[in-house]
Amino acid sequence: MDFRExxxxxxxxxxxxxxxxxxxxxxxxxxxxxxxxxxLLRHQVSENHAFATAAREGSAPDxxxxxxxxxxxxxxxxxxxxYLDAVADDAVLDRQIAVNTxxxxxxxxATQMHLVDTVAHGWDLARTLGLPYEPDAEAVHAAMRLAxxxxxxxxxxxxxxxxxxxxxxxxxxxxRFLARLGRRVS
Numbered sequence: 001m002d003f004r005e006x007x008x009x010x011x012x013x014x015x016x017x018x019x020x021x022x023x024x025x026x027x028x029x030x031x032x033x034x035x036x037x038x039x040l041l042r043h044q045v046s047e048n049h050a051f052a053t054a055a056r057e058g059s060a061p062d063x064x065x066x067x068x069x070x071x072x073x074x075x076x077x078x079x080x081x082x083y084l085d086a087v088a089d090d091a092v093l094d095r096q097i098a099v100n101t102x103x104x105x106x107x108x109x110a111t112q113m114h115l116v117d118t119v120a121h122g123w124d125l126a127r128t129l130g131l132p133y134e135p136d137a138e139a140v141h142a143a144m145r146l147a148x149x150x151x152x153x154x155x156x157x158x159x160x161x162x163x164x165x166x167x168x169x170x171x172x173x174x175x176r177f178l179a180r181l182g183r184r185v186s
Contacts, residue, residue, distance in 0.1 A: 003111040004087050006139040010118050011080050013135055014044075017125045018076045026072065030128045031183055033162070037128050041076055042066045044121055048079035050100070051114050052086035055107065059098035087111055112146050119143040120181050123174070135174065144177040 018041065026038040035043070046066030053060035068075045086092070087107075097110035105113070119135050120143070126133035152164055162182025167175050175185045 001142060002093075003108070003115045003142060004084075004092075006136060006142055007087075007111065007115050007118055008084065009136045010115070010122065010139045011084070013133065014118065014122045014125060015077065015080065017122065017129060017131055017133070019073055020129060020131060021072070021125075025129060028128050031124045037125075038068060038072070040121065040124055040128070041072050042068055044117075045075050045079040047114070047117055048076075048083040051110070052079075052082040054097045054099065054110065055083075055086040055092045055095070058096060059104075063100045083114065087114075109146075112142060115139060116143045116146050116181075119174075120178065120183070123178055123183065137173070140174050140177055144173055144180070147177055147180040150180070 021037060021041075026036060026041070028037045029035070030037055030040045032040055032043075043064075043066065045068065046062070046064050049066065050060040050063040066075070066079070093107040093111070095107045096104050097107055098104045099110050099113055102113070119139055122135055123133050125131075150161060165179045165182060165184055167179040167185065171179070171185075178185050
């Protein structure tokens with residue numbers, strides 16, 4: 001499965017959500033503990049650029065230095081374009097890519113990791129702004145497969161994921177995915 005295509009189908013949803021944000025919205029709290037919308041956007045900008053650099057060069061020196069500048073939407077959009085451009089070449093799938101502090105992975109796994117970030121933070125953005133979020137079902141399924149491999153042990157050490165939370169047995173796959181990453185959907 002080519003996770004880049006799933007990201008290409010999911011990122012436009014986030015684009016519409018980010019485009020709807022106003023300057024006043026940047027101070028809103030998000031489902032990410034302690035983060036405002038500005039913090040979440042800065043994280044997304046940082047991650048997109050860092051994934052892009054790592055896809056091109058094998059690693060990225062900075063995973064946290066995203067700058068929103070005067071136009072957070074433009075900064076976000078530029079980071080998405082940078083990521084999509086960096087992973088457009090099929091050679092990236094065979095490259096070894098260092099992903100933040102998580103380790104080095106084949107490009108196929110690194111692009112799936114980016115998809116997990118995209119799907120999860122798309123929900124965070126939509127929830128923050130009170131907007132609907134209906135990501136591509138295939139993207140949610142692929143993100144869920146990787147999320148199921150993330151152990152609960154040690155999550156608090158690096159702060160990357162909150163502990164999993166319980167959801168009803170009949171919860172949607174999106175809700176199960178979000179709960180796996182520590183989001184309370186209800």
